Amino acid sequence: MRAGAAGIRAAIVDLDGTMLDTVPDFEAALNGMRADLGLGPITQAVIKPLVGKGSEKLVRDALLLDWDATRVDAAYDEAIAGYQRHYLAINGDRSTLFDGVLEGLQAMQDLGLRLVCVTNKPVAFTLPLLDQKGLAPYFEQVFGGDSFAKKKPDPMPMLGACAALDLPPSCVVAIGDSSNDAESARGAGCFVLTVPYGYNHGRPVQEIQSDGIVDSLLEAATLIAAHNRTAN
Numbered sequence: 686m687r688a689g690a691a692g693i694r695a696a697i698v699d700l701d702g703t704m705l706d707t708v709p710d711f712e713a714a715l716n717g718m719r720a721d722l723g724l725g726p727i728t729q730a731v732i733k734p735l736v737g738k739g740s741e742k743l744v745r746d747a748l749l750l751d752w753d754a755t756r757v758d759a760a761y762d763e764a765i766a767g768y769q770r771h772y773l774a775i776n777g778d779r780s781t782l783f784d785g786v787l788e789g790l791q792a793m794q795d796l797g798l799r800l801v802c803v804t805n806k807p808v809a810f811t812l813p814l815l816d817q818k819g820l821a822p823y824f825e826q827v828f829g830g831d832s833f834a835k836k837k838p839d840p841m842p843m844l845g846a847c848a849a850l851d852l853p854p855s856c857v858v859a860i861g862d863s864s865n866d867a868e869s870a871r872g873a874g875c876f877v878l879t880v881p882y883g884y885n886h887g888r889p890v891q892e893i894q895s896d897g898i899v900d901s902l903l904e905a906a907t908l909i910a911a912h913n914r915t916a917n
């Protein structure tokens with residue numbers, strides 16, 4: 686991270702691909718939706734690069750694998766309603782925490798950092814999931830893909846989170862697995878740290894314009910502590 690810059694006072698943490706491996710839940714919900722529409726199942730390998738741009742695009746992309754845009758448009762309302770119903774029925778059942786997540790959030794909290802979750806997942810899926818996985822107590826605020834008029838990669842969600850924290854973006858770091866998080870954070874003027882184990886739309890994480898790649902949220906906490914020791 687940039688030497689001599691202001692100290693970091695808060696972290697904005699992404700959800701899918703950063704804290705939780707949710708691809709098995711997406712698999713169950715998307716395949717439930719596809720079965721209702723008479724389509725066969727798709728694999729986790731196909732689903733993984735589609736995750737990260739929110740439910741609406743995910744549902745469309747999961748139908749465009751078989752149908753043209755006109756047919757997808759015609760089925761969309763039924764498809765999204767079915768997807769939401771299937772997702773809420775299994776939310777969290779098959780998702781697992783990545784290594785170092787709880788330890789990393791605890792370490793950041795111990796450093797005195799304030800924590801906010803910003804995800805493109807709808808709020809109605811996000812809140813029960815954070816609760817179920819023991820993550821909710823770490824976050825003073827949670828924003829989903831439907832909390833603002835625009836989703837990541839637009840800067841709006843990061844700017845909204847900084848405004849809610851009443852902190853300038855220059856003392857906030859965003860931690861995520863994809864170019865979505867990085868573009869949104871950089872557009873807002875936040876620092877960015879990237880974890881390499883997530884989805885990143887199927888692209889190598891080295892392509893992401895980031896202030897650093899960290900193996901885990903625990904390593905992110907160590908890097909932030911080191912940065913703050915040298916900050917103004």
Ligand SMILES: O=C(O)COP(=O)(O)O
Binds near residue numbers: 700702
């Ligand atoms: O697109 C989604 O549903 C969620 O993605 P995110 O948690 O990585 O922002």
Ligand SMILES: [Mg+2]
Binds near residue numbers: 699700862863
């Ligand atoms: Mg993500």
